[in-house]
């Protein structure tokens with residue numbers, strides 16, 4: 067029970083393996099007021115997975131998270147350790163495409 071409580075509390079811990087790129091989109095109040103829910107919906111459509119989902123090729127995981135400390139530049143998201151700010155439904159798709167392209171070049 068204690069282990070389960072810790073795992074479910076901290077977003078950096080998970081029971082299932084994540085994708086190579088862990089996409090975390092903040093939908094807390096500052097980002098929400100600037101369209102974060104639309105950004106998150108666009109990311110869901112782009113990746114074809116929902117909250118805490120992982121794409122079948124295990125390249126991307128998607129997660130809706132609380133504040134990531136980039137409130138002044140919201141809507142914001144973190145992909146692994148990189149921040150992306152002032153996102154729109156269109157720009158989040160371009161960011162995801164860039165990571166997908168990076169993966170193809172590494173392969």
Ligand code: FES
Pocket residue numbers: 092093094095096097098132133134135136137138140142
């Ligand atoms: S509310 Fe989104 S980064 Fe702080």
